[in-house]
Amino acid sequence: MTQAQYSTQDGIAIITLANPPVNGLGHELRTGIVEGVRKAETDPAVSAIVITGAGKAFSGGADIREFNTPKALAEPNLGMVIRVVEGAAKPVVAAIHSVAMGGGLELALGCHYRVASPGAQIALPEVKLGLVPGAGGTQRLPRVVPLDMAVNIIVSGNPVPSEKFKGTQLFDAIYESDLLANAVAFAKQVVAEKKGRPKVRDRKVEFADAEAFLRFARNTAQSVAPNFPAPVKCIDAIAGAVNLPFEQGLKEERRMFVELVQTPESRAMRHAFFGERAAGKIPDVPADTPVREIKAAAVIGAGTMGGGIAMNFANAGIPVTILETAQEALDKGLATIRKNYENSARKGRLKPAEVEKRMALLRPTLSYDDIKDADIVIEAVFEDIGVKEKVFKQLDAVMKPGAILASNTSTLDLNRIAAFTRRPQDVIGTHFFSPANVMKLLEIVRGEKTGKDVLATTMQLSKKLRKTGVVSGVCDGFIGNRMIEQYFRQAGYLVEEGASPQQVDKAIEKWGFAMGPFRMGDLAGNDVGWYIRKRRYQERPDMKYPRLMDKVCELGRFGQKTGAGMYRYQPGKRDALPDPVIDQLIARHREEIGVTPRKISDDEIVHRLLLALVNEGARILEEGIAMRASDIDMIYLTGYGFPLHRGGPMLYADVMGLYNVVDRMKQFAANPHGDAAFWTPAPLLAKLAAEGKSFNG
Numbered sequence: 001m002t003q004a005q006y007s008t009q010d011g012i013a014i015i016t017l018a019n020p021p022v023n024g025l026g027h028e029l030r031t032g033i034v035e036g037v038r039k040a041e042t043d044p045a046v047s048a049i050v051i052t053g054a055g056k057a058f059s060g061g062a063d064i065r066e067f068n069t070p071k072a073l074a075e076p077n078l079g080m081v082i083r084v085v086e087g088a089a090k091p092v093v094a095a096i097h098s099v100a101m102g103g104g105l106e107l108a109l110g111c112h113y114r115v116a117s118p119g120a121q122i123a124l125p126e127v128k129l130g131l132v133p134g135a136g137g138t139q140r141l142p143r144v145v146p147l148d149m150a151v152n153i154i155v156s157g158n159p160v161p162s163e164k165f166k167g168t169q170l171f172d173a174i175y176e177s178d179l180l181a182n183a184v185a186f187a188k189q190v191v192a193e194k195k196g197r198p199k200v201r202d203r204k205v206e207f208a209d210a211e212a213f214l215r216f217a218r219n220t221a222q223s224v225a226p227n228f229p230a231p232v233k234c235i236d237a238i239a240g241a242v243n244l245p246f247e248q249g250l251k252e253e254r255r256m257f258v259e260l261v262q263t264p265e266s267r268a269m270r271h272a273f274f275g276e277r278a279a280g281k282i283p284d285v286p287a288d289t290p291v292r293e294i295k296a297a298a299v300i301g302a303g304t305m306g307g308g309i310a311m312n313f314a315n316a317g318i319p320v321t322i323l324e325t326a327q328e329a330l331d332k333g334l335a336t337i338r339k340n341y342e343n344s345a346r347k348g349r350l351k352p353a354e355v356e357k358r359m360a361l362l363r364p365t366l367s368y369d370d371i372k373d374a375d376i377v378i379e380a381v382f383e384d385i386g387v388k389e390k391v392f393k394q395l396d397a398v399m400k401p402g403a404i405l406a407s408n409t410s411t412l413d414l415n416r417i418a419a420f421t422r423r424p425q426d427v428i429g430t431h432f433f434s435p436a437n438v439m440k441l442l443e444i445v446r447g448e449k450t451g452k453d454v455l456a457t458t459m460q461l462s463k464k465l466r467k468t469g470v471v472s473g474v475c476d477g478f479i480g481n482r483m484i485e486q487y488f489r490q491a492g493y494l495v496e497e498g499a500s501p502q503q504v505d506k507a508i509e510k511w512g513f514a515m516g517p518f519r520m521g522d523l524a525g526n527d528v529g530w531y532i533r534k535r536r537y538q539e540r541p542d543m544k545y546p547r548l549m550d551k552v553c554e555l556g557r558f559g560q561k562t563g564a565g566m567y568r569y570q571p572g573k574r575d576a577l578p579d580p581v582i583d584q585l586i587a588r589h590r591e592e593i594g595v596t597p598r599k600i601s602d603d604e605i606v607h608r609l610l611l612a613l614v615n616e617g618a619r620i621l622e623e624g625i626a627m628r629a630s631d632i633d634m635i636y637l638t639g640y641g642f643p644l645h646r647g648g649p650m651l652y653a654d655v656m657g658l659y660n661v662v663d664r665m666k667q668f669a670a671n672p673h674g675d676a677a678f679w680t681p682a683p684l685l686a687k688l689a690a691e692g693k694s695f696n697g
């Protein structure tokens with residue numbers, strides 16, 4: 001069946017867009033629309049046309065399945081379809097329900113009339129992919145809604161419900177029910193009253209002092225998103241609607257679209273968009289794998305992580321029982337959760353009634369008897385294999401058959417944990433990031449024996465909890481922390497050689513990271529890394545480590561929680577202040593290891609930190625711990641403050657060119673204080689570089 005279904009009703013042709021799930025404007029649908037319009041034009045029994053969408057959308061815009069394929073631009077392209085609709089010999093009415101986004105809205109703007117249901121989501125989200133709308137959106141929208149409203153919609157990319165457009169000329173009518181029947185009646189009325197075929201393009205943008213407003217909007221966009229070119233370009237394109245003849249404005253919009261597609265920022269944003277979708281696909285776990293129902297959850301441990309994890313369930317409306325060993329710990333954990341919710345309410349992010357609603361979903365307990373019926377239990381107790389063993393044996397004994405037993409461990413061997421139970425197929429790692437109620441990332445650790453349905457269920461759960469779920473195999477540190485260890489090692493070397501901690505942090509923050517390595521260490525607790533390093537010194541005596549951070553830890557300087565780390569902190573404040581004690585410690589340490597400090601450029605700092613991530617990422621990919629390079633990037637974008645406009649470490653390496661990556665690593669290895677073993681390119685990286693290939697294909 002064609003994707004643009006044609007029917008007639010009372011002398012009105014109805015073209016129904018039918019390309020599930022959201023009627024994406026793929027090639028077949030575009031062709032079908034043109035054919036439908038042509039058929040209606042030549043049918044003497046038809047006096048007008050209604051375009052409507054089947055299922056759950058009018059149209060969500062471009063068909064993302066066609067992205068990066070020749071079909072995306074094949075004629076009839078969307079611009080051509082809109083020209084056909086706009087130039088149709090008979091009036092065309094768009095009947096919009098549910099969703100009209102991107103190209104879907106641009107198509108509607110090409111129609112002579114638009115009617116809608118309330119609650120339809122109206123948006124031009126192209127800016128979120130680093131682009132401007134490419135089929136007239138920036139030219140037509142400001143002609144039917146006030147200029148400031150158009151700018152907000154286009155620059156934010158966020159959806160606005162249809163009823164908010166009352167009083168504008170976007171919609172000719174909003175119908176509470178029976179949209180299609182009403183649209184047909186509307187079309188008949190248009191014909192009866194000879195209202196003709198008004199075109200949006202023929203309107204003028206009316207706005208007092210548009211130039212001043214656009215200048216203000218440009219400045220705001222520049223300061224809010226300095227690393228992204230698209231928002232300002234959106235405003236430039238809209239300015240064309242104000243200042244230029246329509247056709248010329250359209251051409252300018254197209255020119256900007258083509259220009260932006262080439263930018264690394266847009267490439268990065270599209271990579272993240274598709275990376276998020278790709279992460280949900282597991283080659284050997286088909287989409288139709290049965291999932292287990294998650295109606296009730298339990299969390300073991302009400303500490304830093306347990307509390308945050310429990311909040312995720314409450315936020316998603318899933319009741320969650322929290323188990324602790326002592327009433328005091330339980331009370332403390334629940335008080336922290338309440339405080340977090342009340343803070344959100346104070347900041348206006350949560351309605352006060354919601355606080356109580358969510359708190360009511362949390363059930364504290366000291367007894368395993370109260371959790372045995374949970375569909376999933378997430379363990380977040382101390383990071384100690386002995387404690388985990390006790391907990392998992394107990395869970396194995398009490399939990400109902402089919403319950404998922406998850407561990408939030410960040411460093412321990414999940415296969416060992418699974419082996420504490422008689423049901424390793426039900427055991428999985430759910431590695432949340434701190435603060436667990438805020439951070440988007442959920443590393444889902446697939447054990448050797450984890451069942452496919454358990455994996456599919458946990459992936460689905462990650463969506464319900466509004467997390468980006470990324471699968472990792474079992475290894476020390478999993479994907480994210482295994483890579484960050486190398487990044488921290490490199491940060492230590494940089495200071496040993498001559499950079500100050502502030503210079504290292506500032507250089508990578510200027511490059512775009514949310515937080516440099518030393519500020520990050522002070523926030524997370526330097527003792528965590530120290531504990532791991534002490535283990536490494538036993539396990540891998542061959543591996544060189546900069547010992548500076550150990551000396552910082554030996555002073556009890558664990559970071560913000562102890563009031564001092566690589567920086568000092570004033571009581572109750574989080575500002576990282578340089579500390580002369582650290583300067584002296586660094587100077588003494590350099591003397592002890594016989595290093596004469598040298599000046600290190602910011603560029604060297606940034607690339608040594610990044611390429612440390614890239615090289616370990618390549619190993620992780622080669623070992624199959626990560627399924628694909630974009631999964632690694634998603635982990636860094638959503639869990640480690642990697643800047644979105646750079647797209648993640650692996651994409652950055654691709655953009656740099658893997659040959660150049662290897663070449664740079666050779667230079668780093670040749671540095672007299674360089675660690676040649678550190679900079680030996682991972683075999684996969686060396687191979688791809690030699691073949692002129694990239695990580696992301």
Ligand SMILES: NC(=O)c1ccc[n+]([C@@H]2O[C@H](COP(=O)([O-])OP(=O)(O)OC[C@H]3O[C@@H](n4cnc5c(N)ncnc54)[C@H](O)[C@@H]3O)[C@@H](O)[C@H]2O)c1
Nearest residue numbers: 301302303304305324325329380381382383408409410434
């Ligand atoms: N803190 C982080 O940034 C972070 C990030 C990711 C993962 N993790 C992992 O999450 C887990 C918990 O870490 P945390 O930082 O929340 O620790 P925490 O010390 O803040 O909390 C642990 C809690 O578990 C409770 N507990 C200990 N033994 C218990 C038992 N047998 N039964 C029930 N409760 C018990 C303790 O009373 C405490 O409240 C660890 O495995 C850790 O590696 C931590």
